[in-house]
Amino acid sequence: MIHVEHLHKHFGPVQAVSDVSFDVAKGEVVGLLGPNGAGKTTTMRVITGFLRSSAGLVTVDGIPVSPEEIRTRRLIGYLPENAPLPTDLEVTGFLDYIAHLRGIATTAIPGAIDEMIDTCGLATVVGRPIGQLSKGYRQRVGLAAALLHRPPILILDEPTSGLDPNQITEIRTLIRAIGQERTVVLSTHILQEVEATCSRALIISSGKLVGHGTLSELMRASGGHARYTVALRAAREVIRTALEALPHLEIAEWLSGPTDERQRFTLAGQDPEDRSEEIFGWAVAQNLTLAELTHETASLEEVFRELTQTP
Amino acid sequence: MKNIWTITKREFTAYFVSPIAYVYLITFLVVTNWLFFRTFFVLGQADMRLFFGLIPWIFLFFVPAVAMGKWAEERKLGTLEVLFTLPVCLLDIILGKFLAGLGLIATALLLTLPMALTIAGLGDLDWGPVIGGYIGSLFLGGAYLAVGLTISSLTENQIIAFILGVAASFGLLIIGTPMIAGGSSGPIAQVLQYMGLEMHFTSIARGVIDSRDLIYYSSVIGFFLYVNRKLLETFARR
Numbered sequence: 001m002i003h004v005e006h007l008h009k010h011f012g013p014v015q016a017v018s019d020v021s022f023d024v025a026k027g028e029v030v031g032l033l034g035p036n037g038a039g040k041t042t043t044m045r046v047i048t049g050f051l052r053s054s055a056g057l058v059t060v061d062g063i064p065v066s067p068e069e070i071r072t073r074r075l076i077g078y079l080p081e082n083a084p085l086p087t088d089l090e091v092t093g094f095l096d097y098i099a100h101l102r103g104i105a106t107t108a109i110p111g112a113i114d115e116m117i118d119t120c121g122l123a124t125v126v127g128r129p130i131g132q133l134s135k136g137y138r139q140r141v142g143l144a145a146a147l148l149h150r151p152p153i154l155i156l157d158e159p160t161s162g163l164d165p166n167q168i169t170e171i172r173t174l175i176r177a178i179g180q181e182r183t184v185v186l187s188t189h190i191l192q193e194v195e196a197t198c199s200r201a202l203i204i205s206s207g208k209l210v211g212h213g214t215l216s217e218l219m220r221a222s223g224g225h226a227r228y229t230v231a232l233r234a235a236r237e238v239i240r241t242a243l244e245a246l247p248h249l250e251i252a253e254w255l256s257g258p259t260d261e262r263q264r265f266t267l268a269g270q271d272p273e274d275r276s277e278e279i280f281g282w283a284v285a286q287n288l289t290l291a292e293l294t295h296e297t298a299s300l301e302e303v304f305r306e307l308t309q310t311p
Numbered sequence: 312m313k314n315i316w317t318i319t320k321r322e323f324t325a326y327f328v329s330p331i332a333y334v335y336l337i338t339f340l341v342v343t344n345w346l347f348f349r350t351f352f353v354l355g356q357a358d359m360r361l362f363f364g365l366i367p368w369i370f371l372f373f374v375p376a377v378a379m380g381k382w383a384e385e386r387k388l389g390t391l392e393v394l395f396t397l398p399v400c401l402l403d404i405i406l407g408k409f410l411a412g413l414g415l416i417a418t419a420l421l422l423t424l425p426m427a428l429t430i431a432g433l434g435d436l437d438w439g440p441v442i443g444g445y446i447g448s449l450f451l452g453g454a455y456l457a458v459g460l461t462i463s464s465l466t467e468n469q470i471i472a473f474i475l476g477v478a479a480s481f482g483l484l485i486i487g488t489p490m491i492a493g494g495s496s497g498p499i500a501q502v503l504q505y506m507g508l509e510m511h512f513t514s515i516a517r518g519v520i521d522s523r524d525l526i527y528y529s530s531v532i533g534f535f536l537y538v539n540r541k542l543l544e545t546f547a548r549r
Contacts, residue, residue, distance in 0.1 A: 048396045073398040080396075084389030088328045089321075100317040101397045129328075145393070 001026045001153055001183045002047060007056035009042050016042040018207045020056075026152075029179035031198035032187040035308055039207040040187035041081055044157050047185070048078045060153065074103075077151035081158050083142030087131030091122060091141055094130060095148060102149040116144040120174065136167040143174070154178060156186040160193060172196050191304055205308035218303050226269040227252065228279060231292035233262050242286040248275060262291060314399045318407025322381070323414045332415065339373050339419045344426060357434025359427060363444040363516035367484055367509060370452050373419065375476030377412045378459025379469045382543070387467040401543060405536055409453075409460060416452040420445055440518020447515030450528035454508060455480045457535035464542050483531075484508045 002024040009017040017039040024030050032040045045051040047058055049069035058065045060072040086094060092113055099109045117123055120140040125133055130141060139159065146154060159175065160168045175197050178184060188194065194201045194215070201218060203211040211218055228249070232239055236258060243251065248270055255264040269275055276295045283290040326332035346369075347362045354361070385391045394404060430436050459476040466472050487507015504510050508531070511524040 045392070050392055050396050070398050070400060073396055076396070078393075078396045080389065080392040082389065084392060086325075086390050087388065088325055097317065097321050098393075098397070101314060101399050103398065 001028075001061055002185065003057070003059045003062075004043070004047070005057040007043065007046060007058060008054045009039075009046060009051065010054050016207055017046070017204075020204070020207070020209045022202055022209060022212060024183060024185055026183055027179075027181070028200060029175070029184040029186070029198045031194035031201040032185060032204060033191070033194055033201050033304065034187075034189065034204035036189055038204045038308070040189075040204055041157055042207075043204065044078075044155050044185065044187060048076055048155055049073050050078075074149070075151055075153050077146035077149065077154045079139075079142045079146045079154075079156045079159055082161070083139045085130045085138055085141060085145075088129060090129050091126050091133075092117070094141065095144060098145045099148055104149055112148055112150075116148055119147065120144040121170070136163050139163060139167070139171065143171070147178070152182055154182050154184045156184065158187055158189075160188070160190070203304065203307050211303075211307045218307075226274060227296045228267040228269070228276065229255070229264070229292065229294040229296065230267055230279065230290070231256075231262055231264040232283065233289040233291060236263055239263055239265075239288070242282070242288060245286065246278070246282050248273075249279070264292065314403040315407045315410065318399075318404055319410040319414065322408050322411030326377075326411070326415050335373065335376060335415070336419055336422060339369065340422055343369055343423060347426065351430075357430050357436050359430065359436075359441050359444060360516055360518070362423070362426065363448060363512075366444075366448045366516070367451060367512050370416075370448075370455050371477060371480055371484065374412075374416065374452055374455035375459045375462075375473050375480060377415050378456050378463050378476055379472040380463065381408045381412065381460055382464035382539075383466050383469045383472045386464075401540055405460070405540055405543075409456060409532075409536060412456045412460070413449070413453055416456065417449060420448055420452075437518075443518045443520040444516060446520060447512060447524070450525055450532075451508065451512055451515075454483075454528050454531040454535075457532040457539070458483060461535045461539040461542065464539055465546070480508075 004023070005021050007017055007020045008015075020039070020043060032043065034040050042051065046053045047060065047065065049065050049072055052066055061075055063072050063075075065072045089097065095113045095116060096109060099112055100106075104112055117126060120143055122137070122140055122144060125137050125141075130138060133141065139162075143156075143159065146156070156175070160171050163171065172193070175184060175186065179197070186193075186197065198215075200214050201212065202209060203218070234242075236254070240251075243249070246267075249267045252266045252268040255266065256262065267279070274295055276293060279293060280290060326335075343362065343365060346365055350361055382391075385394065395401070427436065427441055431438075455476075458479050459472070462476045462479055463469075463472040466475075484507065487504040487510040505527070511527050514521055515524060
């Protein structure tokens with residue numbers, strides 16, 4: 001749906017985005033991840049046709065954004081960072097204005113607005129000017145405006161920034177629901193957000209694409225190792241001997257005293273593969289009583305830090 | 312076309328959401344009526360030449376106030392990003408904002424009609440020059456408005472937009488006066504005289520509508536709206 005090829009964008013001498021290429025397929029929910037000032041917003045602004053690229057090609061549904069930005073804008077619903085909205089308009093008045101400019105048939109507008117008020121949970125703020133709304137509601141009004149024309153593509157710039165935990169959960173649920181049938185690109189610097197909503201992530205740092213793929217792919221690429229915390233009711237020696245049957249795992253650390261009746265320890269895997277079931281099977285086969293088994297993946301935080309650290 | 316109308320409607324009603332438009336209109340009416348009737352009864356002539364003579368000077372402050380927020384506010388709030396990612400071409404947005412401002416100026420002029428009716432009641436008013444004067448005033452207001460909009464697109468600060476708008480309009484108004492252009496008939500003086508807003512208004516204020524003057528105002532409007540568009544393309548979207 002979205003194709004970005006060797007995108008460059010500079011503001012005077014400042015290189016905001018350099019040589020970024022990626023594709024977003026139909027129906028994907030992709031997270032654009034990166035530290036603040038990495039070039040996420042700039043990339044999105046080029047895709048939406050707000051900014052012009054300095055070099056490179058961006059197409060939306062096969063249509064080049066420049067020079068056919070008016071056509072590509074029709075396909076995109078865009079929520080800019082911090083949801084800037086005219087403060088003087090009333091909620092439905094604003095949606096009505098956007099609906100007209102989006103070219104929605106006049107007869108279909110009231111229905112579309114009602115639907116959005118329903119989807120985005122705006123019923124309680126209808127009739128109030130946007131300037132009086134809280135940040136969370138503004139964000140929802142912005143989202144409603146972006147969704148109004150049922151765009152096949154939705155671009156959201158930090159949709160949950162500045163919201164309280166309840167609102168974040170609500171917006172994420174909403175995004176997941178929307179992502180069922182639409183292509184969504186969202187930017188964030190919050191890693192849980194990607195884990196919670198996206199199927200794939202693109203990691204941008206200092207204007208460059210430093211990593212992309214599904215979350216497990218990213219973890220594998222960063223050389224993350226899986227770790228397991230295991231507790232068994234057996235003596236250390238017994239466990240050591242039994243472990244020879246598990247070739248991919250080795251003991252990283254003992255967490256209990258050497259003579260404890262129940263031994264707790266961490267196992268380190270040589271790869272990020274999830275081997276919890278194998279461990280369970282092994283314990284059963286060795287006739288050991290398994291008291292605890294926790295799988296700890298290399299966290300996305302680690303991957304992120306590793307990929308975005310400037311050397 | 313539909314988009315222009317949608318934007319015009321929204322931008323025009325935006326004036327009346329806050330008390331600003333009412334403050335503008337009332338101030339405008341009080342000032343014009345006061346300045347006009349103060350001398351009207353002394354002169355005792357049933358015409359509105361005096362009124363139209365005031366217009367370039369009153370509009371000098373009134374019109375930049377109408378224009379100041381139009382882009383500056385959008386820039387400050389960041390709503391330019393919303394507007395410029397809608398499938399609407401830039402020219403439509405510019406024209407929409409221009410027509411909305413022109414609408415407010417027209418409203419202000421319309422509200423001075425009781426003044427004309429009063430004069431018509433007091434003496435024998437020749438309506439021809441009055442209608443001509445109103446049309447000319449609208450064109451003059453449009454020229455100031457185009458200047459003000461262009462300046463508004465350069466800043467996020469409405470006050471700066473207002474002050475610079477007044478300064479630029481003032482420059483354009485006086486550039487053709489003998490004090491600046493010189494009384495000579497040299498080529499530079501003639502060009503300056505032609506460029507100045509005031510020279511084109513003196514005949515209008517007398518009630519003479521010359522198509523050359525209207526063409527002049529239309530080109531000033533066209534030129535500044537074009538500059539406005541270029542500025543928005545280069546500054547706002549880089």
